[in-house]
Amino acid sequence: MRILLTVAYDGTKYFGWQRQNDFVSIQETLEIALSKLFNKKILVIGASRTDTGVHAMGQRAVLDIETTIPLTNLPYAINNYLPKDIRVHKAMEVQENFHPQYDAKNKTYRYKIYNAPFQNPVLNSYTWHVPKKLDIEKMREASKHILGEHNFSAFCASGATSKTRVRTVYNLEIYKEDEMIFFDINGNGFLYNMVRIIAGTLVYVGIHKISPSDIPKIISSEERGKAGKTAPPEGLTLMCINY
């Protein structure tokens, strides 16, 4: 049967989700754990290729296995073989033709900024430290222009191989708690580095380097060079994927 896992991880020490030669990935680490548990070679298909340093609360991956372990116990069994910075939170049965990437309806990412003159050291690997005070109201104004269906080429890293650059952002919420600023963004899919480029662009708005009304022009330019810089990976977390 096909089993869908929900996986959380601290991406700090991994070279991203995707299996690759010479570098330790989360996918490979999960596959090694599963192969040990089931005593046979197991491969998984993941939903999102998170980059080096990016974290996840709700990554998804499927594997095919016949097992007598009840699905409610399976996360405990798998976690037994995983390092502590990767945790399987849930396992559920899905149809044999279920695909975690293509069947996703929408995904939510959270980007975290620590906005204070000096960084909080415990957040080094989990936030982007922006020392200059950010203008949240302007950022909120800018975020409204990002909502909806657009060709997001201006917010896509070069080298991306997606067939189409059109994506729909359903929701983009910006909120502040003490020195922390959060961007919660939900959409039907995201181009390579798209969330981090949106975060970097919103920070440019927050420091008045560009204005909210520049956003429509940046989007319609379809030129990566017009948008802000790519925010660092450690601020990004894949929160959930809905099917």
Place this chain on the structure above:
Amino acid sequence: MRILLTVAYDGTKYFGWQRQNDFVSIQETLEIALSKLFNKKILVIGASRTDTGVHAMGQRAVLDIETTIPLTNLPYAINNYLPKDIRVHKAMEVQENFHPQYDAKNKTYRYKIYNAPFQNPVLNSYTWHVPKKLDIEKMREASKHILGEHNFSAFCASGATSKTRVRTVYNLEIYKEDEMIFFDINGNGFLYNMVRIIAGTLVYVGIHKISPSDIPKIISSEERGKAGKTAPPEGLTLMCINY
């Protein structure tokens, strides 16, 4: 002149605040940075001896130095010589006889628990993961008995050298945000491991291993063995010290 620094750190990679042979401490790391900056040997006196793995947002330390660097610039100058997991947030002049430990009026610590079946991996070094659901109301009830002046011998690790075991807890607030549970505790001083033993005891209340009405008996016993286990260091942060 005597300068009082406010210091934040991620305690994960250090063997606590206190300078010691053979192990890297936060105090020594700070002294090395200051000695490089001022090009002479600098020693500091800290306010609190945080343990291995314990974090700080508001540790305090004094040094004596004649410098022409304006105090508002001093944190930037010092941070230049510090690793990223230690940050000086503030520098202010104090009187020559000021002592960061003896002159403290009260201190606030925060203890963080992640209360969900599976740990959130990004919180491994910053929370105590308690999988069993905690009864917050019972914990709040128990916390009221801890308030006030008591002989806290039952909440003091053996080997502590304090002259008196009497301390006053002014405030102990317990609150929950999603899976996170926070204990904010303010008092005129804390015995060795006292906050972590209080946290461990409150968790015993939260899992109904002991009842709130047991707390007065535990306190009056003055026996360490009656209280709960010592909660792990990674959940603890020294938040601030008031003078």
